[in-house]
Amino acid sequence: MSLTVAARAVFVRELTLFARRKSDWANPLVFFLIVCSLFPFAIGSESEKLKLIGVGAVFVGALLAAMLTLPRLFDEDAKDGSLQHILLSREPLAALILARLAAVSVALALPLAIATPVFSLFYALPTDVALTLAVSVFIAVPTLVLIGAIASALLVSARGGAILTAVLVLPLTIPTLIFGAGAALKVLFGQSPAAELALQAAYLLFALALCPLAAAAALRISTD
Amino acid sequence: MARTEQQSNDRFAGRWFWRFASPAQFYPVAGMIEKICWGLALVLAAVGLYIGFFRAPTDATQGEVYRVIYIHVPAAWMAMIVYLAMAFWCAIGLAFGTRLSFMMSHALAPTGAIMAAVALWTGALWGRPTWGTYWVWDARLTSTLILLFLYIGYIALAAAFDDKKKGDRASALIALVGAVNVPIIYFSVQWWNTLHQGASVRPGSSSMATVMLTAMMIMTFAFWAYCVAVAMNRVRTQIIERERGAQWLGSGKGIKP
Numbered sequence: 158m159s160l161t162v163a164a165r166a167v168f169v170r171e172l173t174l175f176a177r178r179k180s181d182w183a184n185p186l187v188f189f190l191i192v193c194s195l196f197p198f199a200i201g202s203e204s205e206k207l208k209l210i211g212v213g214a215v216f217v218g219a220l221l222a223a224m225l226t227l228p229r230l231f232d233e234d235a236k237d238g239s240l241q242h243i244l245l246s247r248e249p250l251a252a253l254i255l256a257r258l259a260a261v262s263v264a265l266a267l268p269l270a271i272a273t274p275v276f277s278l279f280y281a282l283p284t285d286v287a288l289t290l291a292v293s294v295f296i297a298v299p300t301l302v303l304i305g306a307i308a309s310a311l312l313v314s315a316r317g318g319a320i321l322t323a324v325l326v327l328p329l330t331i332p333t334l335i336f337g338a339g340a341a342l343k344v345l346f347g348q349s350p351a352a353e354l355a356l357q358a359a360y361l362l363f364a365l366a367l368c369p370l371a372a373a374a375a376l377r378i379s380t381d
Numbered sequence: 382m383a384r385t386e387q388q389s390n391d392r393f394a395g396r397w398f399w400r401f402a403s404p405a406q407f408y409p410v411a412g413m414i415e416k417i418c419w420g421l422a423l424v425l426a427a428v429g430l431y432i433g434f435f436r437a438p439t440d441a442t443q444g445e446v447y448r449v450i451y452i453h454v455p456a457a458w459m460a461m462i463v464y465l466a467m468a469f470w471c472a473i474g475l476a477f478g479t480r481l482s483f484m485m486s487h488a489l490a491p492t493g494a495i496m497a498a499v500a501l502w503t504g505a506l507w508g509r510p511t512w513g514t515y516w517v518w519d520a521r522l523t524s525t526l527i528l529l530f531l532y533i534g535y536i537a538l539a540a541a542f543d544d545k546k547k548g549d550r551a552s553a554l555i556a557l558v559g560a561v562n563v564p565i566i567y568f569s570v571q572w573w574n575t576l577h578q579g580a581s582v583r584p585g586s587s588s589m590a591t592v593m594l595t596a597m598m599i600m601t602f603a604f605w606a607y608c609v610a611v612a613m614n615r616v617r618t619q620i621i622e623r624e625r626g627a628q629w630l631g632s633g634k635g636i637k638p
Binding site: 367 | 527530531533534537538541542543547550551554555557558559561562565566569570572573
Protein backbone atom coordinates (compact mmCIF):
# COMPACT_ATOMS: atom_id res chain seq x y z
CA MET A 158 0.00 0.00 0.00
CA SER A 159 1.57 3.21 -1.08
CA LEU A 160 1.58 6.36 0.95
CA THR A 161 -0.92 8.23 -1.21
CA VAL A 162 -3.43 5.39 -0.98
CA ALA A 163 -3.03 5.20 2.78
CA ALA A 164 -3.25 8.95 3.25
CA ARG A 165 -6.32 9.16 1.04
CA ALA A 166 -7.95 6.33 2.94
CA VAL A 167 -7.38 8.11 6.25
CA PHE A 168 -8.64 11.40 4.79
CA VAL A 169 -11.79 9.89 3.30
CA ARG A 170 -12.53 7.85 6.42
CA GLU A 171 -12.36 10.96 8.56
CA LEU A 172 -14.64 12.94 6.26
CA THR A 173 -17.08 10.03 6.08
CA LEU A 174 -17.20 9.96 9.86
CA PHE A 175 -17.95 13.68 9.92
CA ALA A 176 -20.63 13.25 7.26
CA ARG A 177 -22.34 10.47 9.21
CA ARG A 178 -21.99 11.94 12.68
CA LYS A 179 -23.19 15.43 12.03
CA SER A 180 -23.00 16.39 15.68
CA ASP A 181 -19.20 16.40 15.43
CA TRP A 182 -19.24 19.57 13.35
CA ALA A 183 -22.74 20.82 14.17
CA ASN A 184 -22.15 21.05 17.92
CA PRO A 185 -19.17 23.40 17.60
CA LEU A 186 -21.34 25.51 15.32
CA VAL A 187 -24.11 25.73 17.89
CA PHE A 188 -21.55 26.51 20.59
CA PHE A 189 -20.16 29.27 18.36
CA LEU A 190 -23.65 30.73 17.90
CA ILE A 191 -24.33 30.75 21.63
CA VAL A 192 -20.99 32.31 22.54
CA CYS A 193 -21.53 35.04 19.96
CA SER A 194 -24.94 35.80 21.39
CA LEU A 195 -23.67 36.00 24.97
CA PHE A 196 -21.37 39.02 24.63
CA PRO A 197 -24.08 41.60 23.89
CA PHE A 198 -25.82 40.64 27.15
CA ALA A 199 -22.64 41.39 29.01
CA ILE A 200 -21.71 44.69 27.39
CA GLY A 201 -24.97 46.24 26.22
CA SER A 202 -26.67 46.59 22.89
CA GLU A 203 -25.42 49.90 21.45
CA SER A 204 -24.24 49.10 17.96
CA GLU A 205 -21.13 51.34 18.15
CA LYS A 206 -19.86 49.45 21.18
CA LEU A 207 -20.74 46.10 19.62
CA LYS A 208 -18.93 46.94 16.42
CA LEU A 209 -15.70 47.53 18.31
CA ILE A 210 -15.69 44.27 20.27
CA GLY A 211 -17.47 42.25 17.59
CA VAL A 212 -14.35 41.27 15.67
CA GLY A 213 -12.63 39.92 18.78
CA ALA A 214 -15.72 38.25 20.19
CA VAL A 215 -16.56 36.41 16.96
CA PHE A 216 -12.96 35.37 16.39
CA VAL A 217 -12.40 34.06 19.91
CA GLY A 218 -15.80 32.33 19.74
CA ALA A 219 -14.76 30.48 16.59
CA LEU A 220 -11.42 29.47 18.14
CA LEU A 221 -13.10 28.16 21.29
CA ALA A 222 -15.65 26.26 19.25
CA ALA A 223 -12.91 24.52 17.29
CA MET A 224 -11.02 23.98 20.54
CA LEU A 225 -13.90 21.92 21.91
CA THR A 226 -13.38 19.12 19.42
CA LEU A 227 -9.64 18.79 19.99
CA PRO A 228 -9.63 16.50 23.03
CA ARG A 229 -11.49 13.89 21.00
CA LEU A 230 -9.11 14.05 18.07
CA PHE A 231 -7.38 10.76 18.91
CA ASP A 232 -9.41 9.49 21.87
CA GLU A 233 -12.08 7.56 20.00
CA ASP A 234 -9.58 6.03 17.63
CA ALA A 235 -7.54 4.90 20.59
CA LYS A 236 -10.63 3.30 22.14
CA ASP A 237 -11.86 1.44 19.06
CA GLY A 238 -8.37 0.32 18.05
CA SER A 239 -8.09 2.11 14.73
CA LEU A 240 -5.28 4.21 16.16
CA GLN A 241 -3.24 1.04 16.57
CA HIS A 242 -3.70 0.32 12.87
CA ILE A 243 -2.39 3.74 11.97
CA LEU A 244 0.53 3.35 14.37
CA LEU A 245 1.41 -0.08 13.01
CA SER A 246 1.20 1.01 9.40
CA ARG A 247 4.43 1.01 7.41
CA GLU A 248 3.71 4.48 6.09
CA PRO A 249 5.21 7.47 7.93
CA LEU A 250 3.01 8.34 10.87
CA ALA A 251 3.38 12.09 10.38
CA ALA A 252 1.94 11.86 6.85
CA LEU A 253 -1.08 9.87 8.02
CA ILE A 254 -1.66 12.33 10.83
CA LEU A 255 -1.42 15.17 8.34
CA ALA A 256 -4.11 13.52 6.20
CA ARG A 257 -6.31 13.15 9.24
CA LEU A 258 -5.80 16.71 10.38
CA ALA A 259 -6.52 17.95 6.86
CA ALA A 260 -9.90 16.22 6.98
CA VAL A 261 -10.66 17.56 10.47
CA SER A 262 -9.60 21.05 9.41
CA VAL A 263 -11.91 21.02 6.41
CA ALA A 264 -14.81 19.65 8.41
CA LEU A 265 -14.38 22.26 11.14
CA ALA A 266 -13.06 25.32 9.30
CA LEU A 267 -15.62 25.35 6.48
CA PRO A 268 -18.77 25.46 8.66
CA LEU A 269 -17.22 27.90 11.12
CA ALA A 270 -15.97 30.20 8.36
CA ILE A 271 -19.34 30.14 6.60
CA ALA A 272 -21.12 30.90 9.86
CA THR A 273 -18.76 33.76 10.74
CA PRO A 274 -20.26 36.46 8.48
CA VAL A 275 -23.75 35.42 9.58
CA PHE A 276 -22.96 35.66 13.30
CA SER A 277 -21.14 38.93 12.63
CA LEU A 278 -24.57 40.40 11.98
CA PHE A 279 -25.13 40.33 15.76
CA TYR A 280 -22.42 42.93 16.08
CA ALA A 281 -23.46 45.15 13.20
CA LEU A 282 -20.15 44.56 11.42
CA PRO A 283 -19.92 45.92 7.86
CA THR A 284 -19.94 43.25 5.13
CA ASP A 285 -16.29 43.63 4.11
CA VAL A 286 -15.18 43.26 7.75
CA ALA A 287 -17.34 40.17 8.17
CA LEU A 288 -15.94 38.58 5.03
CA THR A 289 -12.34 39.29 6.06
CA LEU A 290 -13.16 37.75 9.42
CA ALA A 291 -14.45 34.65 7.65
CA VAL A 292 -11.16 34.34 5.76
CA SER A 293 -9.10 34.73 8.90
CA VAL A 294 -11.25 32.18 10.76
CA PHE A 295 -10.71 29.83 7.84
CA ILE A 296 -6.95 30.21 8.32
CA ALA A 297 -7.05 30.13 12.12
CA VAL A 298 -9.02 26.91 12.60
CA PRO A 299 -6.52 24.66 10.76
CA THR A 300 -3.70 26.33 12.70
CA LEU A 301 -5.50 25.53 15.94
CA VAL A 302 -6.17 21.95 14.82
CA LEU A 303 -2.50 21.45 13.92
CA ILE A 304 -1.19 22.80 17.22
CA GLY A 305 -3.97 21.09 19.13
CA ALA A 306 -3.09 17.75 17.59
CA ILE A 307 0.18 17.73 19.55
CA ALA A 308 -1.56 18.26 22.87
CA SER A 309 -4.38 15.92 21.98
CA ALA A 310 -1.93 13.20 20.97
CA LEU A 311 0.02 13.59 24.20
CA LEU A 312 -3.11 13.41 26.31
CA VAL A 313 -4.62 10.30 24.74
CA SER A 314 -3.86 8.36 27.87
CA ALA A 315 -3.69 11.12 30.45
CA ARG A 316 -6.09 12.31 33.11
CA GLY A 317 -8.13 15.50 32.69
CA GLY A 318 -7.44 15.78 28.97
CA ALA A 319 -10.01 18.37 27.94
CA ILE A 320 -9.03 21.25 30.21
CA LEU A 321 -5.34 20.50 29.90
CA THR A 322 -5.59 20.60 26.11
CA ALA A 323 -6.99 24.11 26.36
CA VAL A 324 -4.24 25.16 28.79
CA LEU A 325 -1.53 23.85 26.48
CA VAL A 326 -2.96 24.98 23.15
CA LEU A 327 -4.56 28.37 23.70
CA PRO A 328 -1.34 30.28 24.54
CA LEU A 329 0.20 28.98 21.32
CA THR A 330 -2.70 30.29 19.24
CA ILE A 331 -2.02 33.90 20.26
CA PRO A 332 -0.13 34.76 17.02
CA THR A 333 -2.99 33.60 14.81
CA LEU A 334 -5.43 35.43 17.08
CA ILE A 335 -3.44 38.66 16.83
CA PHE A 336 -3.08 38.55 13.05
CA GLY A 337 -6.55 37.17 12.31
CA ALA A 338 -8.46 39.68 14.41
CA GLY A 339 -5.98 42.35 13.34
CA ALA A 340 -6.83 41.77 9.69
CA ALA A 341 -10.54 42.34 10.29
CA LEU A 342 -9.83 45.39 12.45
CA LYS A 343 -7.71 46.87 9.65
CA VAL A 344 -10.69 46.58 7.31
CA LEU A 345 -12.95 48.09 9.97
CA PHE A 346 -10.66 51.13 10.04
CA GLY A 347 -10.52 51.29 6.25
CA GLN A 348 -7.06 49.82 5.67
CA SER A 349 -5.80 46.81 3.74
CA PRO A 350 -5.66 43.52 5.70
CA ALA A 351 -3.05 42.00 3.37
CA ALA A 352 -0.09 42.11 5.78
CA GLU A 353 -2.00 40.52 8.67
CA LEU A 354 -3.52 37.81 6.52
CA ALA A 355 -0.11 37.01 5.03
CA LEU A 356 1.45 36.70 8.48
CA GLN A 357 -1.45 34.59 9.70
CA ALA A 358 -1.04 32.30 6.70
CA ALA A 359 2.70 32.18 7.37
CA TYR A 360 2.02 30.93 10.89
CA LEU A 361 -0.31 28.29 9.44
CA LEU A 362 2.41 27.13 7.05
CA PHE A 363 4.92 27.02 9.88
CA ALA A 364 2.53 24.89 11.92
CA LEU A 365 1.88 22.75 8.86
CA ALA A 366 5.57 21.99 8.54
CA LEU A 367 6.30 21.13 12.17
CA CYS A 368 3.09 20.06 13.90
CA PRO A 369 2.49 16.72 12.12
CA LEU A 370 6.03 15.64 13.05
CA ALA A 371 5.59 16.76 16.65
CA ALA A 372 2.16 15.11 16.83
CA ALA A 373 3.60 11.86 15.51
CA ALA A 374 6.32 11.97 18.19
CA ALA A 375 3.63 12.75 20.74
CA LEU A 376 1.52 9.75 19.71
CA ARG A 377 4.54 7.48 19.96
CA ILE A 378 5.20 8.78 23.47
CA SER A 379 1.65 8.48 24.75
CA THR A 380 0.84 5.08 23.27
CA ASP A 381 4.23 3.68 24.23
CA MET B 382 33.14 -8.50 23.17
CA ALA B 383 35.17 -7.65 26.24
CA ARG B 384 37.53 -5.68 24.11
CA THR B 385 34.78 -3.60 22.57
CA GLU B 386 33.49 -2.82 26.02
CA GLN B 387 36.96 -1.80 27.09
CA GLN B 388 37.26 0.44 24.05
CA SER B 389 33.95 2.08 24.64
CA ASN B 390 34.88 2.58 28.28
CA ASP B 391 38.06 4.29 27.15
CA ARG B 392 36.06 6.45 24.84
CA PHE B 393 33.80 7.50 27.68
CA ALA B 394 36.64 7.88 30.14
CA GLY B 395 37.92 10.96 28.36
CA ARG B 396 34.63 12.70 29.00
CA TRP B 397 34.45 12.73 32.73
CA PHE B 398 31.29 14.79 32.84
CA TRP B 399 29.24 11.97 31.33
CA ARG B 400 29.63 10.26 34.65
CA PHE B 401 27.34 12.85 36.17
CA ALA B 402 24.46 11.84 33.94
CA SER B 403 23.99 9.10 36.52
CA PRO B 404 21.67 10.22 39.34
CA ALA B 405 23.80 8.35 41.87
CA GLN B 406 26.94 10.20 40.80
CA PHE B 407 25.24 13.54 40.52
CA TYR B 408 23.47 13.45 43.87
CA PRO B 409 26.45 14.45 46.04
CA VAL B 410 27.66 16.95 43.43
CA ALA B 411 24.24 18.58 43.40
CA GLY B 412 24.42 18.84 47.16
CA MET B 413 27.75 20.62 46.93
CA ILE B 414 26.57 23.02 44.23
CA GLU B 415 23.46 23.71 46.27
CA LYS B 416 25.46 24.69 49.38
CA ILE B 417 27.80 26.94 47.43
CA CYS B 418 24.94 28.62 45.58
CA TRP B 419 22.92 29.20 48.75
CA GLY B 420 25.95 30.92 50.26
CA LEU B 421 26.49 33.01 47.15
CA ALA B 422 22.81 33.91 46.91
CA LEU B 423 22.62 35.09 50.53
CA VAL B 424 25.82 37.12 50.41
CA LEU B 425 25.11 38.68 47.02
CA ALA B 426 21.50 39.48 47.92
CA ALA B 427 22.61 41.13 51.16
CA VAL B 428 25.22 43.23 49.36
CA GLY B 429 22.96 44.00 46.40
CA LEU B 430 19.99 45.01 48.51
CA TYR B 431 22.20 47.12 50.79
CA ILE B 432 23.62 49.04 47.83
CA GLY B 433 20.20 49.20 46.17
CA PHE B 434 18.30 50.44 49.21
CA PHE B 435 20.86 52.50 51.11
CA ARG B 436 23.59 53.57 48.69
CA ALA B 437 21.78 54.11 45.39
CA PRO B 438 20.25 57.57 45.00
CA THR B 439 16.54 58.26 44.75
CA ASP B 440 15.40 58.38 41.14
CA ALA B 441 14.73 61.89 39.89
CA THR B 442 11.49 61.08 38.07
CA GLN B 443 10.14 58.01 39.87
CA GLY B 444 11.18 58.60 43.47
CA GLU B 445 11.68 55.63 45.77
CA VAL B 446 9.36 53.34 43.83
CA TYR B 447 12.01 52.57 41.25
CA ARG B 448 13.87 50.42 43.80
CA VAL B 449 11.62 47.51 42.95
CA ILE B 450 13.78 46.98 39.86
CA TYR B 451 16.36 45.27 42.06
CA ILE B 452 13.87 42.41 42.34
CA HIS B 453 11.81 42.94 39.22
CA VAL B 454 14.45 42.99 36.49
CA PRO B 455 16.47 39.98 37.74
CA ALA B 456 13.25 37.99 38.14
CA ALA B 457 12.15 38.80 34.59
CA TRP B 458 15.55 37.80 33.22
CA MET B 459 15.59 34.58 35.20
CA ALA B 460 12.09 33.68 33.99
CA MET B 461 13.40 33.68 30.43
CA ILE B 462 16.76 32.05 31.14
CA VAL B 463 15.24 29.27 33.22
CA TYR B 464 12.82 28.45 30.40
CA LEU B 465 15.75 28.12 28.01
CA ALA B 466 17.61 25.91 30.48
CA MET B 467 14.50 23.81 30.98
CA ALA B 468 13.96 23.38 27.24
CA PHE B 469 17.66 22.53 26.86
CA TRP B 470 17.43 19.69 29.38
CA CYS B 471 14.19 18.52 27.75
CA ALA B 472 15.95 18.32 24.37
CA ILE B 473 18.90 16.44 25.88
CA GLY B 474 16.52 14.09 27.66
CA LEU B 475 14.53 13.33 24.51
CA ALA B 476 17.68 12.89 22.43
CA PHE B 477 19.72 10.70 24.80
CA GLY B 478 17.04 9.28 27.07
CA THR B 479 18.94 10.36 30.18
CA ARG B 480 16.77 10.26 33.29
CA LEU B 481 18.63 13.02 35.05
CA SER B 482 17.91 15.50 32.24
CA PHE B 483 14.17 15.17 32.80
CA MET B 484 14.67 15.53 36.54
CA MET B 485 16.61 18.73 35.88
CA SER B 486 13.85 20.20 33.76
CA HIS B 487 11.21 19.25 36.34
CA ALA B 488 13.38 20.85 39.00
CA LEU B 489 13.70 24.07 37.00
CA ALA B 490 10.07 24.53 35.98
CA PRO B 491 8.57 25.69 39.32
CA THR B 492 11.45 28.13 39.84
CA GLY B 493 10.92 29.60 36.39
CA ALA B 494 7.19 29.91 36.96
CA ILE B 495 7.80 31.65 40.29
CA MET B 496 10.27 34.03 38.65
CA ALA B 497 7.70 34.92 35.97
CA ALA B 498 5.04 35.44 38.65
CA VAL B 499 7.39 37.58 40.75
CA ALA B 500 8.29 39.67 37.71
CA LEU B 501 4.60 40.25 36.92
CA TRP B 502 3.68 40.97 40.52
CA THR B 503 6.48 43.42 41.20
CA GLY B 504 5.81 44.97 37.80
CA ALA B 505 2.21 45.56 38.83
CA LEU B 506 3.27 47.07 42.15
CA TRP B 507 5.66 49.37 40.31
CA GLY B 508 3.16 50.22 37.59
CA ARG B 509 0.47 51.42 39.98
CA PRO B 510 2.33 54.50 41.28
CA THR B 511 4.32 55.07 38.06
CA TRP B 512 1.87 54.40 35.25
CA GLY B 513 -1.25 54.75 37.38
CA THR B 514 -2.41 51.21 36.73
CA TYR B 515 -1.52 47.71 37.85
CA TRP B 516 -1.57 46.28 34.37
CA VAL B 517 -0.99 47.56 30.86
CA TRP B 518 -0.96 45.40 27.75
CA ASP B 519 2.64 46.25 27.10
CA ALA B 520 4.52 43.82 24.87
CA ARG B 521 6.95 42.81 27.58
CA LEU B 522 4.29 42.29 30.24
CA THR B 523 2.20 40.26 27.85
CA SER B 524 5.08 38.02 26.80
CA THR B 525 5.99 37.36 30.42
CA LEU B 526 2.38 36.43 31.10
CA ILE B 527 2.41 34.01 28.18
CA LEU B 528 5.70 32.58 29.43
CA LEU B 529 3.97 31.93 32.75
CA PHE B 530 1.19 30.10 30.87
CA LEU B 531 3.80 27.93 29.14
CA TYR B 532 5.38 27.06 32.50
CA ILE B 533 1.98 26.18 33.94
CA GLY B 534 1.17 24.02 30.91
CA TYR B 535 4.46 22.15 31.28
CA ILE B 536 3.98 21.54 35.00
CA ALA B 537 0.34 20.50 34.58
CA LEU B 538 1.17 18.11 31.75
CA ALA B 539 3.99 16.48 33.68
CA ALA B 540 1.58 15.91 36.56
CA ALA B 541 -1.14 14.44 34.34
CA PHE B 542 0.55 11.08 33.81
CA ASP B 543 0.63 8.22 36.28
CA ASP B 544 3.54 6.79 34.34
CA LYS B 545 6.43 9.10 35.22
CA LYS B 546 8.51 8.21 32.17
CA LYS B 547 5.65 9.00 29.86
CA GLY B 548 5.05 12.28 31.68
CA ASP B 549 8.75 13.12 31.30
CA ARG B 550 8.79 12.73 27.56
CA ALA B 551 5.35 14.25 27.00
CA SER B 552 6.14 17.39 28.97
CA ALA B 553 9.57 17.61 27.35
CA LEU B 554 7.92 17.65 23.93
CA ILE B 555 5.54 20.41 24.96
CA ALA B 556 8.43 22.44 26.42
CA LEU B 557 10.22 22.24 23.06
CA VAL B 558 7.07 23.21 21.16
CA GLY B 559 6.82 26.18 23.50
CA ALA B 560 10.47 27.09 23.00
CA VAL B 561 10.00 27.14 19.23
CA ASN B 562 6.93 29.32 19.62
CA VAL B 563 8.27 31.80 22.16
CA PRO B 564 10.02 34.04 19.60
CA ILE B 565 7.01 34.00 17.29
CA ILE B 566 4.68 34.88 20.13
CA TYR B 567 7.05 37.60 21.29
CA PHE B 568 7.23 39.30 17.91
CA SER B 569 3.53 38.96 17.19
CA VAL B 570 2.75 40.51 20.55
CA GLN B 571 5.04 43.42 19.72
CA TRP B 572 3.29 43.80 16.37
CA TRP B 573 -0.08 43.75 18.09
CA ASN B 574 1.04 46.25 20.69
CA THR B 575 2.13 48.78 18.11
CA LEU B 576 -1.14 48.23 16.28
CA HIS B 577 -3.38 49.05 19.19
CA GLN B 578 -1.69 51.79 21.14
CA GLY B 579 0.98 54.37 20.76
CA ALA B 580 4.27 54.20 22.58
CA SER B 581 3.47 52.99 26.08
CA VAL B 582 4.87 54.82 29.04
CA ARG B 583 8.49 53.99 29.52
CA PRO B 584 10.71 54.68 32.48
CA GLY B 585 12.86 57.78 32.03
CA SER B 586 15.08 57.36 29.02
CA SER B 587 18.11 58.69 30.89
CA SER B 588 20.77 56.04 31.36
CA MET B 589 21.01 54.44 34.76
CA ALA B 590 23.38 55.69 37.41
CA THR B 591 26.38 53.42 37.94
CA VAL B 592 25.43 52.65 41.53
CA MET B 593 21.97 51.54 40.49
CA LEU B 594 23.39 49.40 37.71
CA THR B 595 25.91 47.81 40.08
CA ALA B 596 23.20 46.94 42.57
CA MET B 597 21.05 45.48 39.83
CA MET B 598 23.83 43.34 38.43
CA ILE B 599 24.70 42.03 41.91
CA MET B 600 21.05 41.20 42.46
CA THR B 601 20.98 39.42 39.10
CA PHE B 602 23.86 37.20 40.19
CA ALA B 603 22.09 36.61 43.50
CA PHE B 604 19.00 35.47 41.58
CA TRP B 605 21.13 33.18 39.40
CA ALA B 606 22.63 31.60 42.50
CA TYR B 607 19.21 31.29 44.13
CA CYS B 608 17.71 29.61 41.08
CA VAL B 609 20.58 27.15 40.82
CA ALA B 610 20.43 26.38 44.54
CA VAL B 611 16.70 25.76 44.54
CA ALA B 612 16.89 23.70 41.35
CA MET B 613 19.65 21.55 42.86
CA ASN B 614 17.62 21.08 46.01
CA ARG B 615 14.63 20.01 43.96
CA VAL B 616 16.64 17.73 41.71
CA ARG B 617 18.00 15.95 44.80
CA THR B 618 14.45 15.44 46.04
CA GLN B 619 13.51 14.11 42.62
CA ILE B 620 16.43 11.71 42.65
CA ILE B 621 15.52 10.34 46.07
CA GLU B 622 11.89 10.03 45.08
CA ARG B 623 12.50 8.30 41.77
CA GLU B 624 15.46 6.14 42.69
CA ARG B 625 14.04 5.00 46.01
CA GLY B 626 14.31 1.37 44.93
CA ALA B 627 17.94 1.70 43.90
CA GLN B 628 20.71 0.06 45.83
CA TRP B 629 22.98 3.07 46.14
CA LEU B 630 20.23 4.86 48.03
CA GLY B 631 19.62 1.90 50.30
CA SER B 632 23.27 1.85 51.30
CA GLY B 633 22.89 5.37 52.55
CA LYS B 634 25.79 6.68 50.47
CA GLY B 635 25.72 10.43 50.43
CA ILE B 636 22.19 10.69 51.76
CA LYS B 637 21.48 13.10 54.55
CA PRO B 638 17.76 13.15 55.07
